[in-house]
Amino acid sequence: DTAVSQTPKYLVTQMGNDKSIKCEQNLGHDTMYWYKQDSKKFLKIMFSYNNKELIINETVPNRFSPKSPDKAHLNLHINSLELGDSAVYFCASSPRDRGSEQYFGPGTRLTVT
Amino acid sequence: GENVEQHPSTLSVQEGDSAVIKCTYSDSASNYFPWYKQELGKRPQLIIDIRSNVGEKKDQRIAVTLNKTAKHFSLHITETQPEDSAVYFCAALGSSNTGKLIFGQGTTLQVKP
Numbered sequence: 001d002t003a004v005s006q007t008p009k010y011l012v013t014q015m016g017n018d019k020s021i022k023c024e025q026n027l028g029h030d031t032m033y034w035y036k037q038d039s040k041k042f043l044k045i046m047f048s049y050n051n052k053e054l055i056i057n058e059t060v061p062n063r064f065s066p067k068s069p070d071k072a073h074l075n076l077h078i079n080s081l082e083l084g085d086s087a088v089y090f091c092a093s094s095p096r097d098r099g100s101e102q103y104f105g106p107g108t109r110l111t112v113t
Numbered sequence: 114g115e116n117v118e119q120h121p122s123t124l125s126v127q128e129g130d131s132a133v134i135k136c137t138y139s140d141s142a143s144n145y146f147p148w149y150k151q152e153l154g155k156r157p158q159l160i161i162d163i164r165s166n167v168g169e170k171k172d173q174r175i176a177v178t179l180n181k182t183a184k185h186f187s188l189h190i191t192e193t194q195p196e197d198s199a200v201y202f203c204a205a206l207g208s209s210n211t212g213k214l215i216f217g218q219g220t221t222l223q224v225k226p
Contacts, residue, residue, distance in 0.1 A: 033212075041200055042216070043157065043216040044216070045214065050212070056213050100145055100162075100212075101147070101162065102147070102159070102214060104156040104157045104158070105156060106155070
Protein backbone atom coordinates (compact mmCIF):
# COMPACT_ATOMS: atom_id res chain seq x y z
CA ASP A 1 0.00 0.00 0.00
CA THR A 2 2.45 2.58 -1.26
CA ALA A 3 0.11 4.83 -3.23
CA VAL A 4 1.38 7.83 -1.28
CA SER A 5 4.95 7.37 -0.17
CA GLN A 6 7.29 9.50 1.90
CA THR A 7 11.00 9.41 2.61
CA PRO A 8 12.56 9.20 5.04
CA LYS A 9 10.34 7.47 7.59
CA TYR A 10 12.46 8.69 10.48
CA LEU A 11 14.67 11.75 10.62
CA VAL A 12 16.80 12.68 13.62
CA THR A 13 18.82 15.85 13.34
CA GLN A 14 20.27 18.68 15.36
CA MET A 15 18.97 22.17 15.82
CA GLY A 16 20.01 24.56 13.11
CA ASN A 17 20.31 21.95 10.38
CA ASP A 18 18.40 22.00 7.09
CA LYS A 19 16.48 18.91 6.02
CA SER A 20 14.05 17.77 3.35
CA ILE A 21 11.20 15.29 3.28
CA LYS A 22 10.02 13.86 -0.02
CA CYS A 23 6.55 12.77 -1.02
CA GLU A 24 5.34 10.97 -4.11
CA GLN A 25 1.91 9.73 -5.12
CA ASN A 26 1.17 7.35 -7.97
CA LEU A 27 -2.59 7.77 -7.87
CA GLY A 28 -2.79 10.40 -10.57
CA HIS A 29 -4.17 12.91 -8.05
CA ASP A 30 -3.98 16.61 -8.77
CA THR A 31 -3.79 17.93 -5.23
CA MET A 32 -1.18 17.23 -2.57
CA TYR A 33 -0.85 18.38 1.03
CA TRP A 34 1.51 18.57 3.96
CA TYR A 35 0.19 18.11 7.49
CA LYS A 36 1.92 18.35 10.84
CA GLN A 37 0.84 16.07 13.68
CA ASP A 38 2.13 17.19 17.05
CA SER A 39 2.71 15.18 20.21
CA LYS A 40 -0.95 15.61 21.16
CA LYS A 41 -1.94 13.98 17.87
CA PHE A 42 -3.49 17.17 16.50
CA LEU A 43 -3.47 17.22 12.69
CA LYS A 44 -2.96 20.58 11.07
CA ILE A 45 -2.70 21.51 7.42
CA MET A 46 0.47 23.33 6.42
CA PHE A 47 0.39 23.55 2.63
CA SER A 48 -1.43 22.26 -0.39
CA TYR A 49 -0.58 22.28 -4.07
CA ASN A 50 -2.92 21.71 -6.96
CA ASN A 51 -1.10 20.65 -10.11
CA LYS A 52 2.11 22.41 -8.96
CA GLU A 53 0.29 25.58 -7.91
CA LEU A 54 0.33 26.62 -4.24
CA ILE A 55 -3.25 26.71 -2.94
CA ILE A 56 -3.01 26.66 0.85
CA ASN A 57 -0.25 28.29 2.84
CA GLU A 58 -1.18 28.30 6.50
CA THR A 59 0.56 30.32 9.17
CA VAL A 60 3.77 28.37 8.95
CA PRO A 61 7.23 29.83 9.62
CA ASN A 62 8.97 30.72 6.39
CA ARG A 63 11.68 28.24 7.34
CA PHE A 64 9.30 25.71 5.81
CA SER A 65 9.22 25.73 2.03
CA PRO A 66 7.25 23.29 -0.10
CA LYS A 67 8.34 22.47 -3.60
CA SER A 68 6.35 20.65 -6.25
CA PRO A 69 8.43 19.68 -9.29
CA ASP A 70 5.42 17.96 -10.83
CA LYS A 71 1.93 17.01 -9.73
CA ALA A 72 3.07 13.62 -8.43
CA HIS A 73 5.66 15.05 -6.04
CA LEU A 74 5.51 17.50 -3.17
CA ASN A 75 8.64 17.95 -1.09
CA LEU A 76 9.06 19.84 2.15
CA HIS A 77 12.28 21.64 2.95
CA ILE A 78 12.91 22.94 6.44
CA ASN A 79 15.69 25.40 7.22
CA SER A 80 17.27 26.12 10.59
CA LEU A 81 15.43 23.36 12.42
CA GLU A 82 14.15 24.09 15.92
CA LEU A 83 13.15 21.81 18.79
CA GLY A 84 9.50 22.71 18.23
CA ASP A 85 9.63 21.32 14.72
CA SER A 86 9.72 17.81 16.17
CA ALA A 87 6.53 16.11 15.00
CA VAL A 88 5.20 13.62 12.49
CA TYR A 89 4.77 15.12 9.05
CA PHE A 90 2.21 13.56 6.74
CA CYS A 91 1.87 14.06 3.05
CA ALA A 92 -1.55 13.47 1.50
CA SER A 93 -3.18 13.64 -1.90
CA SER A 94 -6.72 13.90 -3.20
CA PRO A 95 -8.25 12.96 -6.53
CA ARG A 96 -10.19 16.09 -7.26
CA ASP A 97 -9.55 19.76 -7.01
CA ARG A 98 -10.65 21.32 -3.70
CA GLY A 99 -9.96 18.40 -1.50
CA SER A 100 -12.36 15.52 -1.15
CA GLU A 101 -11.08 12.10 -0.03
CA GLN A 102 -7.57 12.82 1.07
CA TYR A 103 -5.20 9.83 1.24
CA PHE A 104 -2.26 10.02 3.59
CA GLY A 105 1.31 8.85 3.29
CA PRO A 106 2.98 6.81 6.06
CA GLY A 107 4.42 9.86 7.78
CA THR A 108 7.91 11.08 8.62
CA ARG A 109 8.80 11.28 12.28
CA LEU A 110 11.13 14.25 12.68
CA THR A 111 13.10 14.56 15.91
CA VAL A 112 15.18 17.66 16.46
CA THR A 113 17.76 17.41 19.25
CA GLY B 114 -12.49 31.14 12.20
CA GLU B 115 -13.18 27.58 11.09
CA ASN B 116 -13.27 25.13 13.95
CA VAL B 117 -14.22 21.50 14.61
CA GLU B 118 -14.83 20.29 18.15
CA GLN B 119 -14.71 16.55 18.84
CA HIS B 120 -15.88 14.64 21.91
CA PRO B 121 -15.02 12.64 23.85
CA SER B 122 -11.24 12.76 23.81
CA THR B 123 -11.07 9.20 25.13
CA LEU B 124 -13.63 6.41 25.02
CA SER B 125 -13.40 2.96 26.50
CA VAL B 126 -15.98 0.28 25.69
CA GLN B 127 -16.35 -3.45 26.10
CA GLU B 128 -16.08 -5.62 23.04
CA GLY B 129 -19.47 -5.92 21.41
CA ASP B 130 -20.76 -2.59 22.71
CA SER B 131 -21.40 0.44 20.52
CA ALA B 132 -19.24 3.56 20.41
CA VAL B 133 -20.33 7.04 19.42
CA ILE B 134 -18.06 9.98 18.69
CA LYS B 135 -19.51 13.44 18.13
CA CYS B 136 -18.27 16.51 16.30
CA THR B 137 -19.53 20.02 15.81
CA TYR B 138 -18.34 22.44 13.16
CA SER B 139 -18.49 26.19 12.94
CA ASP B 140 -18.66 26.93 9.23
CA SER B 141 -22.21 26.49 7.97
CA ALA B 142 -20.91 26.34 4.38
CA SER B 143 -18.93 23.14 5.04
CA ASN B 144 -20.27 20.36 2.82
CA TYR B 145 -17.99 17.37 3.25
CA PHE B 146 -17.28 15.47 6.47
CA PRO B 147 -14.79 12.58 6.49
CA TRP B 148 -13.77 10.34 9.36
CA TYR B 149 -10.26 8.98 9.70
CA LYS B 150 -8.92 6.10 11.79
CA GLN B 151 -5.31 6.20 12.91
CA GLU B 152 -3.76 3.14 14.49
CA LEU B 153 -0.67 3.56 16.61
CA GLY B 154 2.30 4.56 14.50
CA LYS B 155 0.31 4.43 11.28
CA ARG B 156 -1.18 6.91 8.84
CA PRO B 157 -4.72 8.30 9.16
CA GLN B 158 -7.01 6.24 6.94
CA LEU B 159 -10.34 7.37 5.58
CA ILE B 160 -13.05 5.03 6.88
CA ILE B 161 -16.26 6.81 5.94
CA ASP B 162 -17.42 10.20 4.78
CA ILE B 163 -20.67 12.05 4.28
CA ARG B 164 -21.68 14.99 2.16
CA SER B 165 -24.15 17.63 3.16
CA ASN B 166 -26.88 16.43 0.83
CA VAL B 167 -27.47 13.28 2.92
CA GLY B 168 -28.28 12.79 6.57
CA GLU B 169 -26.89 9.32 7.16
CA LYS B 170 -24.49 6.85 5.59
CA LYS B 171 -23.69 3.32 6.67
CA ASP B 172 -20.92 0.89 5.84
CA GLN B 173 -21.17 -2.42 7.67
CA ARG B 174 -20.54 -1.71 11.36
CA ILE B 175 -19.87 2.00 10.97
CA ALA B 176 -22.32 4.77 10.26
CA VAL B 177 -22.17 8.52 10.16
CA THR B 178 -25.04 10.94 10.75
CA LEU B 179 -25.16 14.61 9.89
CA ASN B 180 -27.42 17.32 11.28
CA LYS B 181 -26.76 20.41 9.18
CA THR B 182 -29.10 22.61 11.16
CA ALA B 183 -27.27 21.93 14.40
CA LYS B 184 -23.90 21.60 12.64
CA HIS B 185 -23.30 18.23 14.27
CA PHE B 186 -22.08 14.97 12.85
CA SER B 187 -21.39 11.70 14.57
CA LEU B 188 -19.63 8.38 14.03
CA HIS B 189 -21.33 5.24 15.26
CA ILE B 190 -19.50 1.94 15.55
CA THR B 191 -21.59 -1.10 16.44
CA GLU B 192 -20.42 -4.50 17.72
CA THR B 193 -17.00 -3.09 18.51
CA GLN B 194 -13.97 -5.33 18.23
CA PRO B 195 -10.46 -4.97 19.72
CA GLU B 196 -9.12 -4.06 16.27
CA ASP B 197 -11.36 -0.98 16.31
CA SER B 198 -9.04 0.44 18.99
CA ALA B 199 -7.39 3.53 17.47
CA VAL B 200 -7.57 7.30 17.35
CA TYR B 201 -10.51 8.57 15.32
CA PHE B 202 -10.57 12.01 13.73
CA CYS B 203 -13.52 13.86 12.31
CA ALA B 204 -12.98 16.65 9.82
CA ALA B 205 -14.92 19.24 7.91
CA LEU B 206 -14.06 20.70 4.54
CA GLY B 207 -13.65 24.44 4.91
CA SER B 208 -15.77 26.73 2.83
CA SER B 209 -12.86 28.57 1.26
CA ASN B 210 -12.91 26.08 -1.65
CA THR B 211 -9.23 25.36 -1.19
CA GLY B 212 -9.56 21.75 -0.09
CA LYS B 213 -8.64 22.62 3.47
CA LEU B 214 -9.79 19.99 5.95
CA ILE B 215 -10.32 21.18 9.50
CA PHE B 216 -9.70 18.27 11.86
CA GLY B 217 -11.17 17.60 15.28
CA GLN B 218 -8.86 16.94 18.18
CA GLY B 219 -9.21 13.16 17.93
CA THR B 220 -10.83 10.47 20.08
CA THR B 221 -8.81 7.59 21.44
CA LEU B 222 -11.07 4.55 21.38
CA GLN B 223 -10.14 1.54 23.45
CA VAL B 224 -12.14 -1.65 22.99
CA LYS B 225 -11.59 -4.05 25.85
CA PRO B 226 -11.82 -7.77 25.05
